[in-house]
Amino acid sequence: MAFSAAASRSLAAPSNFLCHRPLPTHFTLPSIPRPQFPERFLAPPKKISLSASHLTPLRSRRRQQSPPPPMASEAIPMATAVKGKQGLLVFDTEEELSVSLAKYTAELSEKFARERGAFSVVVSGGSLIKSLRKLTEYPYLESVDWAKWHILWVDERVVPKDHEDSNYKLAYDGFLSKVPIPPGQVYAINDALSAEGAAEDYETALKHLVNVGVVSVSSTGYPRFDLMLLGMGPDGHIASLFPGHPLLNVTDRWVTFIEDSPKPPPKRITFTFPVINASSHIAMVVAGAGKAAAVCKALSSEKTPSDLLPVEMVSLDDGEFTWFTDEAAVSMLQDKGNL
Numbered sequence: 581m582a583f584s585a586a587a588s589r590s591l592a593a594p595s596n597f598l599c600h601r602p603l604p605t606h607f608t609l610p611s612i613p614r615p616q617f618p619e620r621f622l623a624p625p626k627k628i629s630l631s632a633s634h635l636t637p638l639r640s641r642r643r644q645q646s647p648p649p650p651m652a653s654e655a656i657p658m659a660t661a662v663k664g665k666q667g668l669l670v671f672d673t674e675e676e677l678s679v680s681l682a683k684y685t686a687e688l689s690e691k692f693a694r695e696r697g698a699f700s701v702v703v704s705g706g707s708l709i710k711s712l713r714k715l716t717e718y719p720y721l722e723s724v725d726w727a728k729w730h731i732l733w734v735d736e737r738v739v740p741k742d743h744e745d746s747n748y749k750l751a752y753d754g755f756l757s758k759v760p761i762p763p764g765q766v767y768a769i770n771d772a773l774s775a776e777g778a779a780e781d782y783e784t785a786l787k788h789l790v791n792v793g794v795v796s797v798s799s800t801g802y803p804r805f806d807l808m809l810l811g812m813g814p815d816g817h818i819a820s821l822f823p824g825h826p827l828l829n830v831t832d833r834w835v836t837f838i839e840d841s842p843k844p845p846p847k848r849i850t851f852t853f854p855v856i857n858a859s860s861h862i863a864m865v866v867a868g869a870g871k872a873a874a875v876c877k878a879l880s881s882e883k884t885p886s887d888l889l890p891v892e893m894v895s896l897d898d899g900e901f902t903w904f905t906d907e908a909a910v911s912m913l914q915d916k917g918n919l
């Protein structure tokens with residue numbers, strides 16, 4: 581699908597992937613692709629007024645202290661050269677991680693629904709979806725204002741929506757089918773298109789969502805999602821942005837495509853770094869020993885610009901980045917006495 585020349589023009593001198601340009605003021609608005617969803621949703625949510633309607637501030641957690649209450653979202657502020665706020669949460673188990681992630685997400689949902697009448701949420705595929713399970717349970721199933729949610733994918737495999745590899749299917753089966761988000765507010769890719777076509781189509785839909793105010797816009801002209809819920813691969817990839825791949829440097833598109841993904845399946849679409857970095861909040865959800873080496877590198881203070889993992893290239897322009905980890909994922913950090 582075509583979109584305006586202004587929107588597709590390349591950026592000049594993008595040696596720094598944080599180089600931004602303003603959103604074009606006029607778009608040729610396409611119709612938004614409306615995925616077909618089964619009408620199997622729960623009854624409209626009962627609204628329970630939340631007395632504690634403010635976000636829990638992130639505070640320093642001292643690991644040697646007795647464990648905090650399971651719902652406490654306490655992060656170790658990280659000394660880092662990157663922009664934006666970063667924090668590290670370490671939980672004894674993935675179960676505790678999932679409890680805290682639900683609370684964090686529900687609080688952001690309440691904040692953004694109140695402040696701007698919508699909550700734009702981006703999800704990845706992978707194990708992240710399973711870690712959202714507590715949101716589908718009491719009290720969140722009833723207390724969250726699901727009607728305000730708008731769901732998009734940071735990346736998607738270019739396969740039919742009912743394919744085992746589909747991130748849509750993964751999210752639908754594990755999360756979306758269990759909460760009453762209006763079907764028209766779940767924006768899946770057009771799986772009838774090529775990878776290139778699907779990326780262009782998704783970008784066009786995203787521009788429309790920005791234009792109508794469903795998704796905010798950053799001061800630099802990029803879509804500014806309220807919350808991105810992301811996972812990280814053992815190689816440090818996020819979305820479908822893999823180590824050493826040329827897509828890491830794409831700055832002239834919001835959504836791009838890959839046909840040689842090292843992680844199968846090979847054909848995918850993915851948000852680019854400028855969009856990820858414009859986010860208001862990112863929760864990087866990483867559990868398990870298989871991620872320990874990448875977590876150790878990402879949280880190391882020694883950085884070589886030419887050797888950054890994709891996860892290390894996240895540098896929020898004006899947002900809050902929080903690691904949700906378990907003991908296994910930070911085990912190599914502990915060995916080094918970094919925590």
Ligand SMILES: O=C(O)[C@H](O)[C@@H](O)[C@H](O)[C@H](O)COP(=O)(O)O
Binds near residue numbers: 708
């Ligand atoms: O479609 C994908 O492959 C994902 O979006 C990908 O970026 C995923 O989030 C990570 O690979 C982590 O996945 P795991 O948590 O399952 O390792």
